[in-house]
Amino acid sequence: MAFALAQSISRVSFRVAARGADALLVELDRMLLRIGLVGEFDLPDQHSVAAQVRLYIYLGFGAEAAALLNAMSADEKDTPLWLAMAQIVDGEEVSENAFVGMAQCDTSAALWSLLATSVDEVEMANAAATAAAFSALPRHLRLALGPQVTDRLLALEQPDAVQGIVDAMERGTMTVQSATLLVASELDLHTGAVDTAVANAESAFDQGGVAAPDALVALVRAKVASGSTVERDLVVALAAMIDEYAGSAIAEDLAAAYLLALIGSGQYAAAMSSSDGPVPPVFWDYLAADGTDDELLQFAFVAPPIEISTASAGKIAQRLLSLGFNDAAREWRVLAGSGLPETIMENDDGGPHAIAGAPLPSTDATNENPDTARHPAVPDDGARTRRWQQDWEAIAQIESDPWNDLAVQITAPEDAADEPPLAEATRLVAGSKATREMLERLLRATAEQ
Incomplete structure (x- = not known):
C-alpha cells in the first residue's frame, strides 16, 4: 500500500532543487514577500502556494514552510509530505511521518522516508534510490542532511552506500566542508580506519563554525577508539560547550564525549564521578594500560565492571599480582575468561611470571606439591595491607x-x-x-x- 502510494506521488512534489534553480533572483524576492499567493476571491492559489513551500524547503527554511502550509491550504495530498520534509530540513524529529513504509521505494520517497525515521527505528532502505535522491539535492542540503543519512545507513550496515553519500557531499565544493569530513570520519570509524577517522575529525574541528560541537564529539570518539591520549584542552573545550549548548539536541552527545575525554586524558576519578551509571568498557582499557599503580588500586577493588575486554582484565590481574594483591588478581583473572591456558611462564631468572589466564601462585603456605614447591606462597592481600599500615x-x-x-x-x-x-x-x-x-x-x- 505504501509502495503504491509512493509511486502515485508526483515527482514534482520532491523537486526541491529544481524549484530553487528555476527561480530567478527577482522571482525569489517576489516569492519571499509572498506576493501572488492569493487569487480571485481571496482564495489561495494552490500552484503558487506549492511553489513557495518547495522554495522554502529548498532554502532550508522548514519552519517558514510549515507556517505557510498551516496558514494557507495547499494540495491536500502533498501537505503531510511537505510538513514532514520541513521538519527534516530543520533537523527536528518528524511528528507525523507521512513516509511510513516507503523506505524501499525506488523514488525520492525512499530518501525522505529514511530521514523521517529515527536512527533507532530504521529497519530497511533502498540504498540506490536513496543515493540518487540525495545526489539530486542542492549542495547546501546535501551538506546539511548528509550526516543524518549517514547515521541511518551505518545503522543498517551499508558502508558502501555511505561512501556514495560522501562523494555527493564533496561534489561542487572547492574545499572539503566540515560536514563532509564528519561523515567521512564516521564512516572510517565504522570500518576500523581509526587513524583516518581522527585526521578527518581534526580537520573538521579546525574549520570551526557551527559544526564545531559535532566535530569535537567526533574527534574525541575517534581518539578514544584509537587508544590515543585526549589532550586536556579538548576536555576544557567540551566542558565549555556543555554549558553553552545545554538543552540543545547535541547536549547528550557532548556529555557522553566529555566522559570519554576524561577517560582518554587519564582523569579516572573525575570520569568515575561523572558517570551516571557503570563506566564504559574503555575506562578499564585506559586504566589497565596507562593508569598509575595508585589509580589502579583505587578502582580495582570497587564493584567488578559489567563489561570489560579479556585483554584489559588480564592486564589488571597481572598488575595486581605484581603489587602483591594475589586474591584480587585471581578475581580479575576470572573476568579475563576461564577458558584461557592455565600455565605459568618462566622468566629468564627462573621466577614465575603470570600471564592473563594463568593460575596465580597458591596462598597456601603448607603446599607440599614438588611441582610448585620452588614457587613459595605469595602473601595474601590481608598480610600485604597489614604491612602497608605498619600494624x-x-x-x-x-x-x-x-x-x-x-x-x-x-x-x-x-x-x-x-x-x-x-x-x-x-x-x-x-x-x-x-x-x-x-x-x-x-x-x-x-x-x-
Whole structure:
C-alpha cells in the first residue's frame, strides 16, 4: 500500500532543487514577500502556494514552510509530505511521518522516508534510490542532511552506500566542508580506519563554525577508539560547550564525549564521578594500560565492571599480582575468561611470571606439591595491607609472616634504663646486630618469593 502510494506521488512534489534553480533572483524576492499567493476571491492559489513551500524547503527554511502550509491550504495530498520534509530540513524529529513504509521505494520517497525515521527505528532502505535522491539535492542540503543519512545507513550496515553519500557531499565544493569530513570520519570509524577517522575529525574541528560541537564529539570518539591520549584542552573545550549548548539536541552527545575525554586524558576519578551509571568498557582499557599503580588500586577493588575486554582484565590481574594483591588478581583473572591456558611462564631468572589466564601462585603456605614447591606462597592481600599500615602488633601474632621477628622486636616493651652507661651501650650494639640479622633473613625470604 505504501509502495503504491509512493509511486502515485508526483515527482514534482520532491523537486526541491529544481524549484530553487528555476527561480530567478527577482522571482525569489517576489516569492519571499509572498506576493501572488492569493487569487480571485481571496482564495489561495494552490500552484503558487506549492511553489513557495518547495522554495522554502529548498532554502532550508522548514519552519517558514510549515507556517505557510498551516496558514494557507495547499494540495491536500502533498501537505503531510511537505510538513514532514520541513521538519527534516530543520533537523527536528518528524511528528507525523507521512513516509511510513516507503523506505524501499525506488523514488525520492525512499530518501525522505529514511530521514523521517529515527536512527533507532530504521529497519530497511533502498540504498540506490536513496543515493540518487540525495545526489539530486542542492549542495547546501546535501551538506546539511548528509550526516543524518549517514547515521541511518551505518545503522543498517551499508558502508558502501555511505561512501556514495560522501562523494555527493564533496561534489561542487572547492574545499572539503566540515560536514563532509564528519561523515567521512564516521564512516572510517565504522570500518576500523581509526587513524583516518581522527585526521578527518581534526580537520573538521579546525574549520570551526557551527559544526564545531559535532566535530569535537567526533574527534574525541575517534581518539578514544584509537587508544590515543585526549589532550586536556579538548576536555576544557567540551566542558565549555556543555554549558553553552545545554538543552540543545547535541547536549547528550557532548556529555557522553566529555566522559570519554576524561577517560582518554587519564582523569579516572573525575570520569568515575561523572558517570551516571557503570563506566564504559574503555575506562578499564585506559586504566589497565596507562593508569598509575595508585589509580589502579583505587578502582580495582570497587564493584567488578559489567563489561570489560579479556585483554584489559588480564592486564589488571597481572598488575595486581605484581603489587602483591594475589586474591584480587585471581578475581580479575576470572573476568579475563576461564577458558584461557592455565600455565605459568618462566622468566629468564627462573621466577614465575603470570600471564592473563594463568593460575596465580597458591596462598597456601603448607603446599607440599614438588611441582610448585620452588614457587613459595605469595602473601595474601590481608598480610600485604597489614604491612602497608605498619600494624606490627597484628603481624607479631602471625608466626608464618616473614616480618614476624621484626614485629616482635618492635612491639616488645622496653626495659627500664637502670644500667650504667657502658652496659646500656653494649645492649644497644647487641640489639642493632640482632636487628641487622633479622633484616637479612627477611630480605632473603622476600627475594625467594
